[in-house]
Amino acid sequence: MRRILALILAAAALTFAAAQDPLKVAFIYVGPVGDYGFSYAHDLGRQATQEHFGDQIETIFVEDVPEPEVEPFIDQLVADGADVILGTSFGFGDGILAAAQRYPDVIFGWGTGYLRSPNVFTYMADFYQVYYLNGLIAAALSESGSLGYVGAFPIAEVKRHINAFTLGAREINPDAEVNVRWLYNWYDPAGATEATEALLAAGSDVIAFTEDTPTVIQVAAQRESPGFSHYASMVEFAPGYVVSGQLVNWETIYIDFIQGVLDGTYTNSNLEDVDYFWLLEEEAVELGAEPGVPVAEAYIDDLEAVVIDHPEFGEINAYDLVMRRLAQMTESRENFDPFLGPLVDRNGKEVYADGYLPTIGDLVSMEFAVPGVVGPWDNEPQ
Amino acid sequence: MELDLVVTTLARALAFSTPLLWAALGEIVVERAGVVNLGVEGMMILGALAGFVVAQTTGDPWLGLLAAMAAGGLTAALHAFFSVLLRANQYVSGLALTIFGLGLSGLIGRSWVGRPLTNPMEFVDVPILQSIPVLGPALFQGQYALSWLGLLAAIALWFVLHHTRLGLTIRTVGENPAAADAAGVRVLTVRIWTVIFGGVMAGVAGGFLSLAYRPSWGQGMTNGLGWIALALAIFALWDPLRAIFAALLFGTFFTLSFSLQAYFAPQLLTMMPYLFTILALTVIALRKGAGAFGAPEALGEPYSRGER
Numbered sequence: 236m237r238r239i240l241a242l243i244l245a246a247a248a249l250t251f252a253a254a255q256d257p258l259k260v261a262f263i264y265v266g267p268v269g270d271y272g273f274s275y276a277h278d279l280g281r282q283a284t285q286e287h288f289g290d291q292i293e294t295i296f297v298e299d300v301p302e303p304e305v306e307p308f309i310d311q312l313v314a315d316g317a318d319v320i321l322g323t324s325f326g327f328g329d330g331i332l333a334a335a336q337r338y339p340d341v342i343f344g345w346g347t348g349y350l351r352s353p354n355v356f357t358y359m360a361d362f363y364q365v366y367y368l369n370g371l372i373a374a375a376l377s378e379s380g381s382l383g384y385v386g387a388f389p390i391a392e393v394k395r396h397i398n399a400f401t402l403g404a405r406e407i408n409p410d411a412e413v414n415v416r417w418l419y420n421w422y423d424p425a426g427a428t429e430a431t432e433a434l435l436a437a438g439s440d441v442i443a444f445t446e447d448t449p450t451v452i453q454v455a456a457q458r459e460s461p462g463f464s465h466y467a468s469m470v471e472f473a474p475g476y477v478v479s480g481q482l483v484n485w486e487t488i489y490i491d492f493i494q495g496v497l498d499g500t501y502t503n504s505n506l507e508d509v510d511y512f513w514l515l516e517e518e519a520v521e522l523g524a525e526p527g528v529p530v531a532e533a534y535i536d537d538l539e540a541v542v543i544d545h546p547e548f549g550e551i552n553a554y555d556l557v558m559r560r561l562a563q564m565t566e567s568r569e570n571f572d573p574f575l576g577p578l579v580d581r582n583g584k585e586v587y588a589d590g591y592l593p594t595i596g597d598l599v600s601m602e603f604a605v606p607g608v609v610g611p612w613d614n615e616p617q
Numbered sequence: 618m619e620l621d622l623v624v625t626t627l628a629r630a631l632a633f634s635t636p637l638l639w640a641a642l643g644e645i646v647v648e649r650a651g652v653v654n655l656g657v658e659g660m661m662i663l664g665a666l667a668g669f670v671v672a673q674t675t676g677d678p679w680l681g682l683l684a685a686m687a688a689g690g691l692t693a694a695l696h697a698f699f700s701v702l703l704r705a706n707q708y709v710s711g712l713a714l715t716i717f718g719l720g721l722s723g724l725i726g727r728s729w730v731g732r733p734l735t736n737p738m739e740f741v742d743v744p745i746l747q748s749i750p751v752l753g754p755a756l757f758q759g760q761y762a763l764s765w766l767g768l769l770a771a772i773a774l775w776f777v778l779h780h781t782r783l784g785l786t787i788r789t790v791g792e793n794p795a796a797a798d799a800a801g802v803r804v805l806t807v808r809i810w811t812v813i814f815g816g817v818m819a820g821v822a823g824g825f826l827s828l829a830y831r832p833s834w835g836q837g838m839t840n841g842l843g844w845i846a847l848a849l850a851i852f853a854l855w856d857p858l859r860a861i862f863a864a865l866l867f868g869t870f871f872t873l874s875f876s877l878q879a880y881f882a883p884q885l886l887t888m889m890p891y892l893f894t895i896l897a898l899t900v901i902a903l904r905k906g907a908g909a910f911g912a913p914e915a916l917g918e919p920y921s922r923g924e925r
Contacts, residue, residue, distance in 0.1 A: 267723060267836040269730035299723075416875050417883065424831050424838055426875075429633055433875035436625040448835055453733065472733045472833065610879055 265324035272447035280485025302326030370403020375553035383439030415610035468525035627755035630868030640846035643818025655711030658843025659718020664823025689820020704919035737832030791913035
């Protein structure tokens, strides 16, 4: 009897404590925090968010969660008292949407996703503008005019990035080609090594990539070819060979959303239309080999030495062009967009009419390849 | 141009297949003594981590390699203890070793992530041999010492297995442990040491990954190579010399799956080696008992005196 009383008292104490608890925000990562890529970047975002809100929130995370098995992890997080659950990977979508119906009181976020419900919002910090800027840089540095791209999976996100990279390259050199090799894997160091070697052997001399490790730039640097950081600063992995890159600040989105939850702007019943697709303008993404350095200083001279006759800016060097475009896009997507029509695909078919600015919906469902992309392309529209 | 493609393909095939060859050679010796060790992936990744940590701390990649060998050997000793001494199921014990190795290395390795190796192994050109047409530039230029040392190790192991008393002992233990026992061979001792030797070889494979091929540490960086090495040991029909060709074949298909991606679906090319492995297994099954051509007769069976 005394024992039961003690239990009841303990439970009451717990309930009381719970009322005082900070907002509990849980993150689900697809890879290990130590991948030094995608999940690593999300975890930096989590830490910055925690720091921003201090005692107001408590963040927890689970890592290395297999995509099809996300639901039991969500169950556990809900049992642990999570108020907000953020699944960072595309493949978590089915699990998140199903769990959201089971737990209507919990707020869910689906990173890189596209379907919402009253208690599920979607978010993405997208790199396409940054890849376009990297394309300008790559073409200006390339001697052969042949650039390489190691892609993870031929899905819309990666296709959009390769297309943007290629459009940038062709703005500097109308004959530039981008050779694509696919890994069919997000994490594959050996595959990334051999794909990079194959591209270099085939004559590509500047390499960009989408894969979750710094392997590509390590291999490229060994063969003295410049490369780009992806997600996190990778300068240390290839000193002297990282020109620029794509960096992410997930905390911009996380802080904005959680502020909304704390304010009561976002609740478990009004997220149907909440879709963050944040770009340079919102500072969710950044151009640079490392934070604060858009182009590595050692390469600025080389870029300034490349002068082209540009339809919009007249005679301009590659470095200035990169900076102009960066400024334009940082101000607003309306100022300049790499995909602004007219645009044809590599089969010569018009995809966007003259003056058409593709919507976010267009961007996230992009399947075509632009002219200059060389290599296999699954699900290419005919 | 076409000759260039041949040279690069061969060169990349050798680089990619180096860890496969080292690990497969180890497994061949182990299986020749009648023990299956499915823990190759686990031994490899612990070797990769130990090698990286020691090389990063001391600045000497060769000391790192020694640490990788020690880590592989120690991990293998666990398998020897359970499956040889305690006669536990070899398959279960090996699988456990793989899961254990991947988990432990991820845990310990956490603080070593995100920093490249400051002093990695470097390419070594072999004098004289590098001037052989085609083969020279492919195999003996711009390769790590461990790549062609792997080829030498294969030849040495072939000699030991087939032309020395020690080799005869190992093979007898794998074919007919009771007979070996009757002849005065200490079956368990031989098995324990071969298992540890296999771990040391897997350690070299892991060390190659973190010290040369991709000089850094990343969680799960072996990414299934240990399993390919196991397939390779079977595909080579437990012969170290054939393992060279088998490894190069695996490597060739892997590298071609990228260089010829524009012409062939990459999945088709990477699937090939496994298809060959299944074919090899079929051939073995059909010619069961045809002597050295087949699997060791006592493969996978724990030995205990007097149970026959």
